[in-house]
Amino acid sequence: MKHIVVIGGGIAGIEVACELTDAGHWVTIIEKESNIGGKLNNWSYLFPDFTPAEKIRESLQEKCEQKDFSILRETKIQSLERKNGKFEIQTSVNQQLNADAIVLATGYELFDAQRKEEYGYKIYDHVITSADLEKLLLPDGNLTTVTGEHPKRIAFVHCVGSRDEKSGNHYCSKVCCVTGVKQAIELKKRLPDVEIFCFYMDLRMYGKHFEELYRDAQEKYDIQFIRGRLSEASEKIDKSLLIKAEDTLSGRPLKMNVDLLVLLIGMEVGKGTAEAASACLLQCEDSGFLKTVDSFLKSNQSNSDGIFLAGSCTAPMSINDTILHARSAASEVNKWLKLMN
Amino acid sequence: MKNFGFTVIKQRTIDYDQFDGRLLNEILENEPSFKVCLSCGGCTATCSAGDLVSFNIRRMNLMLRRGETSELENEIQKCMLCGKCQLVCPRGINLRNVIMLIKKNVVKYKSLSK
Amino acid sequence: MKLEGKRNIWKDYQKEIANDNYFYVRSCIRQNFFPGSEQTFLKILRTELNKDVYENPNHTTCSGIGYHSDVVPFETLQTIVARQFALMTEAGYKNLAVSCITSFGIYNEVIETWKEFPKELEKIRAFLKKATGREFEVPENVAHASDIIYKFREDIFAKSKLALVNKNTGKPLRIVEHIGCHYSKMFPSKGVGGAEFPHVLVGMIESWGGEVIDYPERRHCCGFGFRQYLVMSNRGYSVSNSRKKFESMEPYKPDAILCNCPGCPMFLDRWQYVIEEMEGKTYGENGHGIPVLTYEELAGLVLGYNPWDMGIQMHQTNVEPLLDKMGVCYDPKLKYAGKNGKLIGNPAMTGYTCE
Ligand SMILES: Cc1cc2nc3c(=O)[nH]c(=O)nc-3n(C[C@H](O)[C@H](O)[C@H](O)COP(=O)(O)OP(=O)(O)OC[C@H]3O[C@@H](n4cnc5c(N)ncnc54)[C@H](O)[C@@H]3O)c2cc1C
Ligand code: SF4
Ligand code: SF4
Ligand code: SF4
Numbered sequence: 001m002k003h004i005v006v007i008g009g010g011i012a013g014i015e016v017a018c019e020l021t022d023a024g025h026w027v028t029i030i031e032k033e034s035n036i037g038g039k040l041n042n043w044s045y046l047f048p049d050f051t052p053a054e055k056i057r058e059s060l061q062e063k064c065e066q067k068d069f070s071i072l073r074e075t076k077i078q079s080l081e082r083k084n085g086k087f088e089i090q091t092s093v094n095q096q097l098n099a100d101a102i103v104l105a106t107g108y109e110l111f112d113a114q115r116k117e118e119y120g121y122k123i124y125d126h127v128i129t130s131a132d133l134e135k136l137l138l139p140d141g142n143l144t145t146v147t148g149e150h151p152k153r154i155a156f157v158h159c160v161g162s163r164d165e166k167s168g169n170h171y172c173s174k175v176c177c178v179t180g181v182k183q184a185i186e187l188k189k190r191l192p193d194v195e196i197f198c199f200y201m202d203l204r205m206y207g208k209h210f211e212e213l214y215r216d217a218q219e220k221y222d223i224q225f226i227r228g229r230l231s232e233a234s235e236k237i238d239k240s241l242l243i244k245a246e247d248t249l250s251g252r253p254l255k256m257n258v259d260l261l262v263l264l265i266g267m268e269v270g271k272g273t274a275e276a277a278s279a280c281l282l283q284c285e286d287s288g289f290l291k292t293v294d295s296f297l298k299s300n301q302s303n304s305d306g307i308f309l310a311g312s313c314t315a316p317m318s319i320n321d322t323i324l325h326a327r328s329a330a331s332e333v334n335k336w337l338k339l340m341n
Numbered sequence: 342m343k344n345f346g347f348t349v350i351k352q353r354t355i356d357y358d359q360f361d362g363r364l365l366n367e368i369l370e371n372e373p374s375f376k377v378c379l380s381c382g383g384c385t386a387t388c389s390a391g392d393l394v395s396f397n398i399r400r401m402n403l404m405l406r407r408g409e410t411s412e413l414e415n416e417i418q419k420c421m422l423c424g425k426c427q428l429v430c431p432r433g434i435n436l437r438n439v440i441m442l443i444k445k446n447v448v449k450y451k452s453l454s455k
Numbered sequence: 456m457k458l459e460g461k462r463n464i465w466k467d468y469q470k471e472i473a474n475d476n477y478f479y480v481r482s483c484i485r486q487n488f489f490p491g492s493e494q495t496f497l498k499i500l501r502t503e504l505n506k507d508v509y510e511n512p513n514h515t516t517c518s519g520i521g522y523h524s525d526v527v528p529f530e531t532l533q534t535i536v537a538r539q540f541a542l543m544t545e546a547g548y549k550n551l552a553v554s555c556i557t558s559f560g561i562y563n564e565v566i567e568t569w570k571e572f573p574k575e576l577e578k579i580r581a582f583l584k585k586a587t588g589r590e591f592e593v594p595e596n597v598a599h600a601s602d603i604i605y606k607f608r609e610d611i612f613a614k615s616k617l618a619l620v621n622k623n624t625g626k627p628l629r630i631v632e633h634i635g636c637h638y639s640k641m642f643p644s645k646g647v648g649g650a651e652f653p654h655v656l657v658g659m660i661e662s663w664g665g666e667v668i669d670y671p672e673r674r675h676c677c678g679f680g681f682r683q684y685l686v687m688s689n690r691g692y693s694v695s696n697s698r699k700k701f702e703s704m705e706p707y708k709p710d711a712i713l714c715n716c717p718g719c720p721m722f723l724d725r726w727q728y729v730i731e732e733m734e735g736k737t738y739g740e741n742g743h744g745i746p747v748l749t750y751e752e753l754a755g756l757v758l759g760y761n762p763w764d765m766g767i768q769m770h771q772t773n774v775e776p777l778l779d780k781m782g783v784c785y786d787p788k789l790k791y792a793g794k795n796g797k798l799i800g801n802p803a804m805t806g807y808t809c810e
Contacts, residue, residue, distance in 0.1 A: 422682055
């Protein structure tokens with residue numbers, strides 16, 4: 001029996017582990033947190049069809065219980081050595097694991113919105129991130145602001161920490177546009193009287209049902225889209241926020257008052273992936289995400305033979321894409337193990 | 342000329358075949374960062390001049406790219422060179438240099454095209 | 456507003472400020488409009504804090520305003536800056552203390568240029584040598600004068616006679632701080648607290664017992680902006696930008712505006728008068744204006760200095776409402792007295808809302 005070590009127990013890691021267990025291998029997941037599931041644990045309802053995240057979480061949990069693989073929680077990879085065509089892994093809790101192949105599924109981290117100082121995150125009372133909003137959108141979430149009232153006007157800012165030289169991130173985080181649309185609709189369902197504006201530069205509705213979701217947002221939920229990037233936000237005496245952008249389609253500067261500002265923060269590769277990558281001597285792209293051998297047929301292979309990549313540690317992606325990418329990683333691992341026999 | 346009470350209406354289409362790219366090219370050559378503008382309007386949102394008068398720094402790029410250079414000379418004079426646009430630009434464009442280049446070259450190409 | 460978030464940002468932007476032995480370079484504008492401020496700075500440093508400050512009368516303008524208005528080329532500017540550094544090197548000093556924000560921006564811009572393009576530095580060395588025979592070292596530390604007052608704000612408070620407290624109500628005075636654009640917008644790391652939430656003046660106000668007003672247009676330019684003012688026909692831009700700030704701060708009822716740049720107190724002060732003349736609008740209490748102070752003037756008031764000795768009568772927007780709230784002792788009759796105590800005559804046109 002072959003032993004495969006999967007680093008990272010998010011959606012990608014779990015999916016790879018399940019597939020490889022089904023294929024008859026012995027799998028161990030190393031997860032740095034005490035819980036598996038990754039970011040999914042923090043989300044409420046998922047685009048594109050508002051499936052409760054809970055439901056996906058439960059199915060993953062169920063799968064984990066049915067399959068016979070081990071999970072080492074609160075554990076990270078410390079170092080990796082190759083010996084006679086096998087891998088020898090040292091973990092942060094001083095365990096030694098031997099593996100025939102490795103899959104990195106260490107995911108991404110959220111952009112720290114405090115770095116966009118001009119938006120005042122963690123300074124102004126009414127600025128939150130999309131990740132904060134996910135928690136508020138849970139059934140028991142409280143949608144009142146610090147003034148104790150429901151917001152009357154909400155603005156979403158797209159591309160916070162993405163497509164931005166000043167944040168050091170040139171790439172598009174791919175899922176924040178549709179996350180914004182999803183959250184705007186969800187807010188409108190809860191607070192039918194609220195006015196919602198999305199400030200975007202480009203709307204990237206790339207996936208199945210995304211465009212329809214955007215259309216619904218306009219048609220059924222009266223959500224308004226303004227093409228322009230926010231230059232700054234500042235707090236007024238009543239704690240509402242004054243925001244400024246150019247309405248580029250009318251070609252004039254625009255300002256408005258809102259009582260909640262949601263920053264659609266992007267994805268960054270983060271420390272977890274960077275640490276695992278450096279322990280495994282893996283190469284990164286300029287963006288920091290892990291380098292795959294090519295973009296087509298070898299999109300699960302790292303620069304190091306026998307080490308495979310799954311999910312959003314290679315690029316920003318949705319849950320659906322993550323699952324598919326993880327499954328293809330499992331199939332690549334299988335192929336490779338056969339070849340090595 | 343005879344007046345029949347109506348006029349022959351000029352086409353207002355941007356005639357791309359008439360496009361004279363010399364001014365644009367000169368500016369792009371000297372400040373290549375200007376190529377990557379994504380028309381987000383961050384610059385215009387923060388512009389201390391555009392807040393008060395009809396001046397839109399973002400549109401300078403489009404005016405150059407669509408050959409609307411006749412208005413450019415007047416327009417660019419409205420800039421106060423305060424530099425706020427450059428601070429906010431997500432593409433890190435050196436707008437100060439772009440503005441200086443437009444000022445310098447717009448006059449040059451005007452005299453050339455005469 | 457969450458203070459914790461601001462503290463986080465402040466932590467990221469702490470700069471090194473030299474402790475002593477400063478080579479002081481003056482501001483052209485300040486010497487004309489607020490001459491008492493620079494005197495007060497020297498007095499505080501020398502007599503209150505026992506610091507060594509050296510000035511060389513041969514130092515000149517940094518030519519920054521000419522540079523920003525496109526009449527002085529960059530090479531010329533760099534060579535003038537190099538000459539300043541040569542005077543400093545010759546006097547054996549390494550810490551530059553800059554009175555002006557424009558100059559502070561210029562010194563930083565030039566030094567950073569030399570770091571990025573060492574060839575430029577070599578070129579300027581050659582220019583200066585050829586023009587004046589002088590040689591120079593790049594300063595080890597560049598601090599703005601407000602950085603230095605910030606650094607010693609607690610020492611100043613330890614010697615204070617008055618706090619920034621309304622003596623009638625016992626409440627902290629509410630103060631608007633305004634940072635010169637070239638202090639940290641060009642190089643956020645060169646300013647205490649960075650560009651978006653600078654701490655330099657906030658630190659002084661809080662240490663001296665006042666309360667800072669954070670209003671929506673806090674970041675906006677004072678309205679000077681070189682081109683906005685220097686060309687007469689552009690002055691509408693200047694006054695409109697200042698007005699935007701006044702309108703935005705008015706609901707907070709500020710007791711004073713504190714500035715660290717030469718241009719800002721000048722424009723925030725003078726334009727209040729102009730707006731009153733043009734539109735009949737005033738922004739302070741009871742038809743008064745909002746007093747505008749430099750950080751040295753405020754430090755001086757806290758230290759109990761006579762406001763007239765600091766040249767506060769030079770302000771066009773009268774500062775008396777603030778003096779009264781703080782409980783500063785002053786003799787209104789001596790407002791226009793000369794150095795020798797003799798009256799030199801009231802100005803033909805008194806400051807706005809004077810009587
Ligand atoms: C605000 C927001 C809302 C979103 N909403 C949706 C949605 O509605 N629908 C949708 O399809 N997608 C959504 N997404 C995208 C979704 O979060 C990702 O597609 C998904 O989380 C990717 O899964 P992953 O397993 O690749 O990475 P992750 O979820 O990041 O999991 C990675 C795991 O690896 C672990 N790890 C990291 N480093 C190490 C290490 N060195 N050692 C051990 N373990 C490590 C982490 O702890 C984590 O458990 C949203 C994203 C954001 C930002
Ligand atoms: S997905 Fe949309 S919001 Fe996110 S970075 Fe791309 S364009 Fe910006
Ligand atoms: S430099 Fe000119 S274009 Fe840029 S913000 Fe200032 S006034 Fe506007
Ligand atoms: S801020 Fe930069 S990218 Fe955006 S429109 Fe202006 S110049 Fe273009």
